Amino acid sequence: MTHKEFMAFIWPSLLAMALFIAVPIISVAYQSMFVEHEQIMIETETCGPFGCTPEVAVDQDAMRKVREDSPAGRFNGLDTYTNSSHLATDEITEIVATSENFGEIRDRIMNLPFYKALIFTLSYTFIVTPLVIVFGFIIAVVVNSIPSFLKGPVIFFSLLPMIVTPLVGSLVLFWMIDSRGVVGAFLQYLFADPSLSLKASPTLTWVTLFVYGVWHSAPFAFVVFYAGLQTVPSDTLESSMVDGANRWEQIRFVVMPYLLPLATFVALMQLMDNFRIFEPIIGFSASASATSLSYLIYTDLREAETPLFGSAAATSMLTIIGVIILLLPVLFRNAREFNRKA
Amino acid sequence: MALFQTSSDNPAAQKSTALAVLSVAFVLVWLFIAAFPFLWTAWGSFKAEGDFFSRADWMNAIAGPATTAQTGGAFTLDGYRGAWIEKEFWRAAMNTGIVTLCVTMISLTLGTLGGYALARSGFRYTFWILIAALVFRAMPHVTLVSGYLLPFFQLNIWGYLPTTIIVLVAINQPFTLWMLHSFFLSIPKDLDEAAMVDGCTRFQAFRLAIIPVMWPGVVTTGLFSFLLAYNDFTTTSMLLTETNATMIPKINSFLGSTQEEGKVMYAVAAVVSAIIPLFVLIMFFQRQIVSGLTAGAVKG
Amino acid sequence: MARLQLKNINKRWGDFVGVKDLNLDIADEEFLVLLGPSGCGKSTTMRMIAGLEGVSEGEILLGDQVVNHLPPKDRDISMVFQSYGLYPNLSVYENIRFPLRVRRVPKDQHDEMVMRAVRMVELEDFMHRRPAELSGGQRQRVALGRAIVRKPTVFLMDEPLSNLDAKLRVSTRAQIKNLQSKLKVTTVYVTHDQIEAMTLADRVVVMNAGEIQQVGTPTEIYNTPANTFVASFIGSPAMNLIDGRIDGGTFTAEGMTIKGLKTRHSGPVTLGFRAEDADVCEADGQITGPVYSVELLGDATMITWRQGGALVSIKTNKDYRAEIDQTVTGAIPTEICHLFDAQTGARIAQD
Numbered sequence: 006m007t008h009k010e011f012m013a014f015i016w017p018s019l020l021a022m023a024l025f026i027a028v029p030i031i032s033v034a035y036q037s038m039f040v041e042h043e044q045i046m047i048e049t050e051t052c053g054p055f056g057c058t059p060e061v062a063v064d065q066d067a068m069r070k071v072r073e074d075s076p077a078g079r080f081n082g083l084d085t086y087t088n089s090s091h092l093a094t095d096e097i098t099e100i101v102a103t104s105e106n107f108g109e110i111r112d113r114i115m116n117l118p119f120y121k122a123l124i125f126t127l128s129y130t131f132i133v134t135p136l137v138i139v140f141g142f143i144i145a146v147v148v149n150s151i152p153s154f155l156k157g158p159v160i161f162f163s164l165l166p167m168i169v170t171p172l173v174g175s176l177v178l179f180w181m182i183d184s185r186g187v188v189g190a191f192l193q194y195l196f197a198d199p200s201l202s203l204k205a206s207p208t209l210t211w212v213t214l215f216v217y218g219v220w221h222s223a224p225f226a227f228v229v230f231y232a233g234l235q236t237v238p239s240d241t242l243e244s245s246m247v248d249g250a251n252r253w254e255q256i257r258f259v260v261m262p263y264l265l266p267l268a269t270f271v272a273l274m275q276l277m278d279n280f281r282i283f284e285p286i287i288g289f290s291a292s293a294s295a296t297s298l299s300y301l302i303y304t305d306l307r308e309a310e311t312p313l314f315g316s317a318a319a320t321s322m323l324t325i326i327g328v329i330i331l332l333l334p335v336l337f338r339n340a341r342e343f344n345r346k347a
Numbered sequence: 348m349a350l351f352q353t354s355s356d357n358p359a360a361q362k363s364t365a366l367a368v369l370s371v372a373f374v375l376v377w378l379f380i381a382a383f384p385f386l387w388t389a390w391g392s393f394k395a396e397g398d399f400f401s402r403a404d405w406m407n408a409i410a411g412p413a414t415t416a417q418t419g420g421a422f423t424l425d426g427y428r429g430a431w432i433e434k435e436f437w438r439a440a441m442n443t444g445i446v447t448l449c450v451t452m453i454s455l456t457l458g459t460l461g462g463y464a465l466a467r468s469g470f471r472y473t474f475w476i477l478i479a480a481l482v483f484r485a486m487p488h489v490t491l492v493s494g495y496l497l498p499f500f501q502l503n504i505w506g507y508l509p510t511t512i513i514v515l516v517a518i519n520q521p522f523t524l525w526m527l528h529s530f531f532l533s534i535p536k537d538l539d540e541a542a543m544v545d546g547c548t549r550f551q552a553f554r555l556a557i558i559p560v561m562w563p564g565v566v567t568t569g570l571f572s573f574l575l576a577y578n579d580f581t582t583t584s585m586l587l588t589e590t591n592a593t594m595i596p597k598i599n600s601f602l603g604s605t606q607e608e609g610k611v612m613y614a615v616a617a618v619v620s621a622i623i624p625l626f627v628l629i630m631f632f633q634r635q636i637v638s639g640l641t642a643g644a645v646k647g
Numbered sequence: 648m649a650r651l652q653l654k655n656i657n658k659r660w661g662d663f664v665g666v667k668d669l670n671l672d673i674a675d676e677e678f679l680v681l682l683g684p685s686g687c688g689k690s691t692t693m694r695m696i697a698g699l700e701g702v703s704e705g706e707i708l709l710g711d712q713v714v715n716h717l718p719p720k721d722r723d724i725s726m727v728f729q730s731y732g733l734y735p736n737l738s739v740y741e742n743i744r745f746p747l748r749v750r751r752v753p754k755d756q757h758d759e760m761v762m763r764a765v766r767m768v769e770l771e772d773f774m775h776r777r778p779a780e781l782s783g784g785q786r787q788r789v790a791l792g793r794a795i796v797r798k799p800t801v802f803l804m805d806e807p808l809s810n811l812d813a814k815l816r817v818s819t820r821a822q823i824k825n826l827q828s829k830l831k832v833t834t835v836y837v838t839h840d841q842i843e844a845m846t847l848a849d850r851v852v853v854m855n856a857g858e859i860q861q862v863g864t865p866t867e868i869y870n871t872p873a874n875t876f877v878a879s880f881i882g883s884p885a886m887n888l889i890d891g892r893i894d895g896g897t898f899t900a901e902g903m904t905i906k907g908l909k910t911r912h913s914g915p916v917t918l919g920f921r922a923e924d925a926d927v928c929e930a931d932g933q934i935t936g937p938v939y940s941v942e943l944l945g946d947a948t949m950i951t952w953r954q955g956g957a958l959v960s961i962k963t964n965k966d967y968r969a970e971i972d973q974t975v976t977g978a979i980p981t982e983i984c985h986l987f988d989a990q991t992g993a994r995i996a997q998d
């Protein structure tokens with residue numbers, strides 16, 4: 006295929022990605038260095054029957070003009086990145102200087118919005134991902150061993166939690182774990198504690214979100230591993246049987262090594278997807294105890310009066326950097342493999 | 348039963364009864380965990396709030412005494428009526444229909460051309476395009492949205508369905524490209540090369556030799572494009588006005604008003620309504636979905 | 648004590664019969680080869696012995712024990728697979744050690760046993776490589792090494808040489824024969840290659856369509872094939888088989904007559920003889936006609952006639968030359984002739 010033919014085929018796709026993925030990233034980088042215009046105040050006199058009183062109000066006309074002149078706001082350099090709702094460098098310095106012990110440092114940092122979100126995002130990513138792989142694998146192995154007429158229905162229902170919209174899926178669970186819902190009531194009965202509520206404690210909220218994450222993604226790992234199990238080389242598996250391996254040893258020495266590349270694939274997909282955890286926080290109304298980077302951006306943009314574009318953009322940039330760090334090992338591996346092939 | 352005669356008399360596959368029972372029990376528990384929430388919610392959507400969220404006894408959600416007291420029957424369509432008619436969920440459903448249909452069509456058209464080019468070109472930059480696509484695929488959508496809003500306001504294109512459709516197509520491209528690229532790799536090169544030897548141009552070869560055999564891969568990829576558009580909350584909730592909202596943002600907007608008695612059932616009914624098309628989708632396309640999930644894995 | 652007995656073994660999948668009424672008694676230390684065309688049920692038989700496949704009917708005895716329901720790991724066997732079935736993530740050393748590990752052989756004996764096997768299959772230089780980094784022949788030797796690392800009651804080998812090139816096949820064949828006679832372990836070996844069977848076996852079992860056709864030493868199988876199937880399957884080129892009639896010891900078919908056969912049988916029969924046993928002659932031959940083809944084989948020249956619908960070949964002196972369509976006469980002495988029933992294909996004894 007010549008360069009020209011290649012371009013003829015691929016340009017619409019490249020254009021779409023350039024315009025709506027690459028340019029927005031640049032736009033975000035640009036916006037992150039600006040903040041909203043300061044309010045321009047104007048003093049007016051309100052005159053009533055009892056004389057005139059001076060009043061200070063926002064000069065809407067002037068504001069509109071300034072906004073039109075420079076819609077991104079005023080230049081702020083990297084200050085947004087370091088302010089208290091992002092990296093909070095000053096606050097961190099102070100916390101480290103004035104805190105007595107590590108526990109206190111941790112607690113105080115957890116109160117900074119960006120770090121609170123970052124820590125939850127990372128915890129979610131790195132707890133849910135391995136659990137998904139483990140559960141998916143176990144389900145796949147067990148389903149593979151049951152009578153075959155059960156397999157179809159099992160796969161059918163297993164797909165549901167994964168296919169269903171995350172917001173919808175989390176709402177379905179949320180209503181069930183509500184203290185008036187069936188699971189909530191059951192837990193109260195189980196622990197003999199009528200006041201038990203999963204929403205009340207931050208820890209329980211985190212656990213709930215993790216459980217949701219595993220419930221939502223385990224089917225994906227299951228399906229991938231299950232498909233992989235169908236292609237385990239029977240020669241090797243049978244060799245191990247004849248060699249004397251028991252059921253567990255067959256899994257340990259033949260099946261697991263064979264599925265390892267699939268596990269890497271699942272891990273990669275899950276890292277990417279879990280790092281952008283967002284809808285469940287809304288679905289579970291969990292923002293009081295758990296926020297994520299994506300959620301921070303969302304609330305900045307949803308700010309009722311004027312969206313905080315600068316702040317959202319700075320968080321976005323930090324998130325993008327996070328994603329790239331997450332992907333670095335994969336990128337290196339791919340590049341190495343490509344170079345070896347070339 | 349004749350069905351598992353072969354496996355049970357195979358000494359290599361035989362297992363103790365305990366293990367067999369345990370496996371089936373485990374699978375049943377998993378089935379329950381996976382499916383029960385949906386069944387429960389679907390059932391509950393025909394009840395009054397006092398039953399679905401019962402302070403007294405969870406059994407009420409099954410029998411439905413409050414529903415009977417309020418409406419005279421054990422089941423009620425109040426939730427659906429409220430959501431679809433009073434809150435105009437039908438409009439959201441229509442918008443979702445338009446958005447998903449357009450996104451799927453356009454994504455597949457662009458993705459098929461691009462994926463074919465990537466699969467057939469041996470140049471070094473194909474590798475970098477694929478890597479860029481992988482990185483783009485990993486971008487949280489909300490970070491992109493924060494890049495769109497300001498320019499869209501400026502250009503006055505915010506809030507309309509076409510804008511959202513194009514954005515979703517673009518967000519969808521990385522995945523579509525990867526998937527179709529690996530699918531086209533599995534179609535032998537000989538096919539289009541033979542056509543070109545016979546005198547076709549590259550495009551004719553694509554049209555005459557490749558298009559007739561590409562449908563399985565395209566259908567599978569299309570399912571996932573559909574799911575992405577259908578399930579999107581981030582983009583649609585930020586880029587569409589209230590009247591243009593699709594189903595998922597609409598459901599979210601119901602949540603604000605759930606304090607009022609009975610209103611939460613609107614959300615429940617809407618949620619169940621949004622699940623039904625997905626249920627049907629799995630029913631018809633289970634095999635394609637499974638093969639699509641694993642297609643990426645094979646290529647790695 | 649490792650006698651292996653198969654009693655009335657049947658294997659069915661639904662209506663399809665894979666193996667039918669198979670009886671075999673394999674003595675301790677015997678090298679038994681299952682020979683037959685592809686799809687005739689050799690692997691199935693072997694897999695039933697290994698426990699990888701269930702038995703529909705009949706009994707398998709290993710020593711005095713009925714093992715029908717024992718899983719493979721409890722049968723004390725080792726097996727070499729056609730595509731080797733190596734563990735791709737383990738090194739050669741670990742591959743060979745694997746059976747010791749999972750059979751809980753005391754750890755302190757592992758190294759000695761593995762090294763003995765490694766030396767026997769001459770893999771000392773490759774111990775730390777992964778299977779993917781080995782050639783086909785080396786992989787085959789890893790599989791062999793893994794099979795001999797412990798002393799099982801029975802070795803099973805399913806076409807272990809079929810993935811090797813011709814030259815390597817010959818040398819590995821010799822190696823297997825040598826190993827087996829040193830280790831003195833009962834061996835069942837599956838192949839579709841008659842030369843392999845002839846060179847390796849103490850006894851050959853010829854199978855077709857799930858049934859045993861003949862059991863015997865290689866010489867017996869070659870010299871007195873039990874039926875037309877065995878006759879045509881063993882030997883290269885295949886035995887000439889000619890349909891005709893016999894009456895009073897005289898066989899007649901289109902274009903040929905053989906007199907003086909020592910049998911009282913009369914009626915339609917199939918006569919067989921091997922190309923290498925006959926020769927061309929100047930006159931008074933049993934077959935005369937225009938030559939269909941002349942092939943130079945190097946160590947011999949093969950002359951072929953068309954006879955009825957079939958081809959009849961005779962090997963002769965390597966310097967013999969003839970033109971196509973030239974009339975040539977072949978000598979087929981009665982001593983080299985085999986007679987088979989025209990209907991059943993079974994051998995008809997001659998006095």
Ligand SMILES: Nc1ncnc2c1ncn2[C@@H]1O[C@H](COP(=O)(O)OP(=O)(O)O)[C@@H](O)[C@H]1O
Pocket residue numbers: 660663665683684685686687688689690691692
């Ligand atoms: N699991 C199975 N189900 C149905 N038929 C089978 C199965 N395994 C083997 N067969 C059939 O049994 C016959 C014998 O197979 P096999 O023993 O593998 O032949 P071979 O002699 O070439 O090793 C073949 O016709 C094959 O198709």
Ligand SMILES: [Mg+2]
Pocket residue numbers: 686689690691806
């Ligand atoms: Mg075979």
